[in-house]
Amino acid sequence: MKRNLLITILLLLFSGPVIFAQVTETFETATVSSNSFTNGTFTGNLTPTGTTGFIVQTFVGYGFNSSNRFLEHASPNACAITSTTTFRVGSLYLYPSSDGGSTNQTMNVSVTFTGKLGGVTQFTYTPPAADFTAALWSNTSNRGFSLVNFATPGHQNTNIDELVIDIGGAGNYIAVDNFTFTAVATPTITTSGTLTAFTACSGSNSLQQSFTVSASNLTNNLVITPPSGYEVSETSGSGFATSLSIPPVTGSVSSRSIFVRLSSTASGSPSGNIALTSTGATTSNVAASGTVNASPSVTLGSNPTVCNGATSAVLTYSAATNSPNQYSISWSAGSVIAGFTNLNNSALPSSPISITVPPGTGTGTFTGTLIVRNSSTGCASSNNVISVTVGPSPTITLGANPSVCNGTTSANLTYSGTTGTPNQYSIAWSAGSIIAGFTNVTNASLPASPLSLTVPSNPGAGTYSGTITVRNSTTGCSSTGNVISVTVTAPPTITLGANPSVCNGTTSANLTY
Numbered sequence: 001m002k003r004n005l006l007i008t009i010l011l012l013l014f015s016g017p018v019i020f021a022q023v024t025e026t027f028e029t030a031t032v033s034s035n036s037f038t039n040g041t042f043t044g045n046l047t048p049t050g051t052t053g054f055i056v057q058t059f060v061g062y063g064f065n066s067s068n069r070f071l072e073h074a075s076p077n078a079c080a081i082t083s084t085t086t087f088r089v090g091s092l093y094l095y096p097s098s099d100g101g102s103t104n105q106t107m108n109v110s111v112t113f114t115g116k117l118g119g120v121t122q123f124t125y126t127p128p129a130a131d132f133t134a135a136l137w138s139n140t141s142n143r144g145f146s147l148v149n150f151a152t153p154g155h156q157n158t159n160i161d162e163l164v165i166d167i168g169g170a171g172n173y174i175a176v177d178n179f180t181f182t183a184v185a186t187p188t189i190t191t192s193g194t195l196t197a198f199t200a201c202s203g204s205n206s207l208q209q210s211f212t213v214s215a216s217n218l219t220n221n222l223v224i225t226p227p228s229g230y231e232v233s234e235t236s237g238s239g240f241a242t243s244l245s246i247p248p249v250t251g252s253v254s255s256r257s258i259f260v261r262l263s264s265t266a267s268g269s270p271s272g273n274i275a276l277t278s279t280g281a282t283t284s285n286v287a288a289s290g291t292v293n294a295s296p297s298v299t300l301g302s303n304p305t306v307c308n309g310a311t312s313a314v315l316t317y318s319a320a321t322n323s324p325n326q327y328s329i330s331w332s333a334g335s336v337i338a339g340f341t342n343l344n345n346s347a348l349p350s351s352p353i354s355i356t357v358p359p360g361t362g363t364g365t366f367t368g369t370l371i372v373r374n375s376s377t378g379c380a381s382s383n384n385v386i387s388v389t390v391g392p393s394p395t396i397t398l399g400a401n402p403s404v405c406n407g408t409t410s411a412n413l414t415y416s417g418t419t420g421t422p423n424q425y426s427i428a429w430s431a432g433s434i435i436a437g438f439t440n441v442t443n444a445s446l447p448a449s450p451l452s453l454t455v456p457s458n459p460g461a462g463t464y465s466g467t468i469t470v471r472n473s474t475t476g477c478s479s480t481g482n483v484i485s486v487t488v489t490a491p492p493t494i495t496l497g498a499n500p501s502v503c504n505g506t507t508s509a510n511l512t513y
Contacts, residue, residue: 022090024180027069030056037071042183045082046071054079057175062137064093064145064177071176074100078166079174086159086184086219086280089115093145095175096132096167109171113148115160117280123155145177159184159219159280185217187281198262198290201379206262208236211286213276215253220279222246222253226260227272230288233259248278266292293377296324298384300370304355305389307477308363313388315370316352324348324372324381329355331368340366340388348372355388365389391475394420396482398468402453403487406461411486412450413468420477422446422470427453427484429466438464438486446470453486461490 023039030037034056035049046054057072064070073079096109112126127148137144150156167174193211200206215222224244226232231240236259246253260274270292273285301316327348331340339358353370369383399414425446429438437456451468467481497512 022182024178026067026178027056028067030069032056032058042085047080062143064143066140074173076172078164080162080164082162085186086161088157088182089150089163090156090180091149092179093177094148095145096171097173098170100173110168112166114164115158116162117160122158122160125153125155187217187278189215189276189281189284191284191286195288200262200292201295202292203264205264208259208261210257210259212255213258214255218248218251218278222278224276226274229263229266229270231261231263262290268292293379294322295379295381296322296372296374297381298372300384303387305391306357308390308393310357313355313357314352315355323374326373326375329368329370335366335368338366361390363390363392391477392420393477394422394470394472394479396470398482401485404455406488406490409455409457411453411455413453414450421472424471424473427466427468433464433466436464455486459488461488463487
């Protein structure tokens with residue numbers, strides 16, 4: 001095939017695709033009546049197709065410069081040169097006619113060129129009609145062909161894959177010769193690696209996965225767009241966004257990892273393709289699918305309050321959602337110092353949760369965070385702040401245990417020095433005391449000292465013991481037991497002799513015993 005290779009070779013000193021040498025196709029060796037032509041690795045396709053469409057024609061001596069072959073379209077309808085290879089058009093020679101090609105009749109003839117890439121218009125150019133009046137078909141040099149120079153409107157460096165030629169006005173015929181163009185290497189995007197199904201918990205990002213991408217011969221940025229619910233990044237663990245735009249360096253994107261994760265706003269089962277696109281390149285897709293599991297939750301009851309010395313506290317809960325079966329508690333630093341122990345993924349019991357209170361904790365409020373977890377999905381609830389308040393136990397300082405005579409029905413027990421604001425007292429008598437008639441007292445109002453202890457009317461002489469505790473009814477805290485006793489003594493007795501008898505005037509009488 002006859003070619004005129006221009007001297008100028010475009011060197012890539014900027015970000016852009018590989019551009020081959022500019023060539024001029026004269027169609028002298030193209031197949032007559034064909035709807036295509038080739039020039040090296042470049043194939044130009046002609047539309048409309050068919051022998052009456054846009055074809056390679058031969059007419060000896062009537063091409064440009066009296067050559068023999070050229071492209072011809074004998075119709076008022078538009079025609080086009082297309083290619084699977086991106087190209088840039090520099091110039092061509094055009095023979096427009098309004099009388100079927102018999103003469104170069106340019107009156108009422110206009111021609112519009114439209115350059116497209118991927119179906120999208122990149123430029124439109126309508127040369128002045130005056131450009132075609134100087135060429136006559138009888139001129140053996142140009143045979144009526146006129147130069148259309150795409151550098152005139154500045155379109156010579158525009159990448160296209162389709163050049164549409166539309167003759168307007170009275171035009172019904174065109175011929176094209178000496179088509180000068182530059183082939184541009186096809187932009188290519190290459191990926192490797194696949195993604196397994198993602199899983200995440202609602203409100204949280206999934207673990208990341210990655211695939212590899214590289215690209216060459218790009219004319220624009222490499223754009224990476226995941227489906228809804230996913231994020232991508234070039235950096236492991238950070239920089240995630242709903243899309244990436246990577247500029248090429250001298251037309252290439254070097255091989256690199258692209259990290260993918262389900263976003264914290266995803267829900268349901270998001271899936272689709274991660275689309276990798278760039279102008280003129282075939283879209284490369286990486287499939288992504290995943291499941292977002294609902295996080296479990298519980299509604300906690302009131303934070304418990306216990307008395308100093310208690311070994312456990314009860315935390316109630318209700319309204320469990322999404323099947324939690326484990327719980328964890330992370331105590332604050334101060335609580336850990338006080339002896340509280342963190343729990344990790346312990347089996348979640350039915351309400352309530354029993355919280356261990358360490359011995360010797362002392363009074364105060366001890367805080368932590370509780371979460372519940374579904375071990376099947378691995379999803380956990382948000383943090384629930386909890387606390388255990390340890391209140392002081394009241395105390396009482398008792399006086400001496402009372403002693404009464406048998407038959408006395410009460411005994412006074414003095415006290416002083418209470419702490420923890422006790423306002424109730426209880427007495428649990430021993431079994432022997434109960435048999436003797438002493439009665440237990442439960443949460444009776446604590447009077448000012450002394451306490452009046454009820455003594456049965458005839459318990460008999462002896463010491464009767466029991467345990468007394470005092471209580472703060474507001475906190476529910478009680479003192480430790482204080483042992484008390486009531487000693488009952490028998491009254492003294494005497495055995496008398498006979499009553500004495502004396503004479504009147506005697507001043508004394510003796511009574512023996």
